[in-house]
Structure formats: structure tokens, C-alpha cells
Amino acid sequence: AQTVTQSQPEMSVQEAETVTLSCTYDTSENNYYLFWYKQPPSRQMILVIRQEAYKQQNATENRFSVNFQKAAKSFSLKISDSQLGDTAMYFCAFMKNSDMRFGAGTRLTVKP
Amino acid sequence: SQTIHQWPATLVQPVGSPLSLECTVEGTSNPNLYWYRQAAGRGLQLLFYSVGIGQISSEVPQNLSASRPQDRQFILSSKKLLLSDSGFYLCAWSLLAGTDTQYFGPGTRLTVL
Numbered sequence: 001a002q003t004v005t006q007s008q009p010e011m012s013v014q015e016a017e018t019v020t021l022s023c024t025y026d027t028s029e030n031n032y033y034l035f036w037y038k039q040p041p042s043r044q045m046i047l048v049i050r051q052e053a054y055k056q057q058n059a060t061e062n063r064f065s066v067n068f069q070k071a072a073k074s075f076s077l078k079i080s081d082s083q084l085g086d087t088a089m090y091f092c093a094f095m096k097n098s099d100m101r102f103g104a105g106t107r108l109t110v111k112p
Numbered sequence: 113s114q115t116i117h118q119w120p121a122t123l124v125q126p127v128g129s130p131l132s133l134e135c136t137v138e139g140t141s142n143p144n145l146y147w148y149r150q151a152a153g154r155g156l157q158l159l160f161y162s163v164g165i166g167q168i169s170s171e172v173p174q175n176l177s178a179s180r181p182q183d184r185q186f187i188l189s190s191k192k193l194l195l196s197d198s199g200f201y202l203c204a205w206s207l208l209a210g211t212d213t214q215y216f217g218p219g220t221r222l223t224v225l
Contacts, residue, residue, distance in 0.1 A: 004155075035213065043200060045156075045216035091155055098144060098163075098206070099171075100214060102155035 002027045002094050006103035013082045014111050020067075021077045021106050023092030029053075032096040034068065036077045039089040039105070048090070051075065082110045114139035116217040118203050124223045131176075131190040133220050135203030138184065143205040145186040146214060147178055150200040162186060198224045 003026045013019035025034070036048040051059045051068050058066050063083075067076045079086055087110045092103040115138045125131060137143050144163050148156040158171045160178035168178050175194060179187045186203060201220045206212040 033211065033213075037216075042218070043221075044218050045202060045204075047213055047215065050213055095214075098146075098161060100146075100156075100158060102157075104155045105153075 002029070002032075002096065002099075002101050004092055004094050004101050004103040006090075006092055006106050008106045009104070010107045010109070012109040012111055013079075015082055015084060017082055018078060018080045019082055019108065021079075021090050021092075021108065023075045023077070023103055025073050025075065025092075025094045025101075027073065027094065027096070029096050032094060034066075034075045035093040035095065035100075036064070036066070036075075037091045037093060037102075038086075039091065040085075040087070045091070049077065079108075084110050084112060086110050114143075114205070114215070116203060116205055116215060118201075118217040118220050120220060121218065122221045122223075124225060125193050126225055127195055128192050131188070131193050131197070131222070133188040133201055133203075133222075135186040135188075135217055136184055137205045140184070140205070140207065142183060143207060144212075145180065146204040146206075147186065147188050148202045148204065148216075150202060150219075152199070156202065160188070193224045195224050198222055 005024045032053045034051045038046045038048050049061045063080045065078045089105045091105045094101045146161045147159040162180045203217040204214040206214045
């Protein structure tokens with residue numbers, strides 16, 4: 001079974017600075033999808049970014065980008081120019097055939 | 113555009129009571145639907161998913177069940193709640209099974225006392 005590991009339970013960053021959240025996963029599959037979701041205090045899960053495993057190019061979405069290392073099974077999220085509204089739980093997720101597995105999450109606090 | 117609704121937003125139920133949580137999707141047809149549970153301070157655990165009316169797949173054996181009586185309606189039920197059923201329940205939808213992003217509803221916070 002696929003597992004997703006987020007080794008940083010909590011992180012903090014100063015406003016306007018850059019932070020990187022780590023995620024590793026374990027799978028024997030070759031084609032799959034990876035996601036980062038954000039869960040603010042409202043508890044609604046919001047899609048941040050998506051990566052297809054067959055694409056070598058790292059996905060980017062405005063201030064959010066990923067470093068996808070397929071051989072290393074690593075999928076980190078970089079948040080540039082951090083904003084107070086980025087404060088939330090961030091979940092890394094692996095999906096194969098609609099079966100989505102989530103990591104335990106990283107609580108990110110952006111400090112003014 | 114598509115929207116997903118869940119209700120109730122919060123629920124407090126005694127042990128042994130029944131449960132019914134509802135999820136509906138608007139703005140799309142024949143979506144794939146999912147139920148997840150999030151325990152306090154934890155990630156999400158997939159409970160059920162459905163690719164069509166009356167088609168339910170269960171991921172975790174438990175005292176919960178799911179039904180899909182209509183194309184865009186997904187219901188999570190229990191005949192008798194346990195303390196361990198407390199948590200945050202999220203419904204999600206996607207268009208294509210296996211390749212499409214899942215989009216989540218606002219969730220239901222369930223407390224079993």
C-alpha cells in the first residue's frame with residue numbers, strides 16, 4: 001500500500017520569506033498523481049497544486065511550486081513571499097486510481 | 113461552476129444513536145463521490161467512494177455505511193454511533209476516476225458523547 005510521510009509536524013516562517021514543506025511517499029507504481037492541499041482554520045480542504053508523475057516539469061501555481069523528484073519519491077512544496085493567509089495545515093497526497101492517501105500534515109504558521 | 117454542499121456543519125450525538133450526513137454536488141453530472149474522515153490532528157482517511165448511483169466501495173470496515181440514492185447525492189450513515197466515530201467528515205467529488213483532482217466540501221464536525 002502507498003504511504004505518504006510528512007516529517008515536519010510544524011513549521012513557521014516570517015511574512016514575505018520562503019518556506020519549503022517536505023513530503024516523501026512509497027509506491028511501486030509508475031503513473032500516479034501528487035497533490036498539496038491546504039486546510040485553513042475553517043477546515044475546508046483547498047487544492048494548492050497538482051503534479052502528474054509522468055511529467056518531468058515541476059508544477060507551479062503563482063507563489064507555490066513543487067520540487068518533484070520521482071526517483072527519490074520526494075514531493076516538496078515551496079511557498080514564496082509567504083503571506084499571513086498562508087497559515088494553515090498543509091497535506092501532501094498521493095493518488096492512484098481514485099485511491100488518495102494523505103500524509104499526517106504540516107502545520108505552517110506565518111508570522112508578521 | 114461546480115459546488116459541493118455538506119450538512120449539517122456540526123453535530124453532537126449520543127453513543128448508540130443513528131447518523132445521517134448528506135453531501136450534494138451541483139453543476140456537474142455523474143461525479144465520482146468520496147467520504148473521508150479526519151481524526152483530530154491527523155490526515156484524511158478514505159471511507160467510501162462511489163462511481164455511480166448505487167455503486168459504493170468501502171475502504172475501511174466499520175459501523176458506517178454509505179449510499180448514493182441520486183446521481184449527485186451521497187449519504188453517510190450509521191445505525192449506532194460509537195465514541196470512536198467522532199471526527200471531521202469530508203465529502204469530495206471528482207470528474208474522472210483515477211486521474212482527476214478531488215474537490216472537497218466544507219465538512220461536518222461530529223462529536224459522539
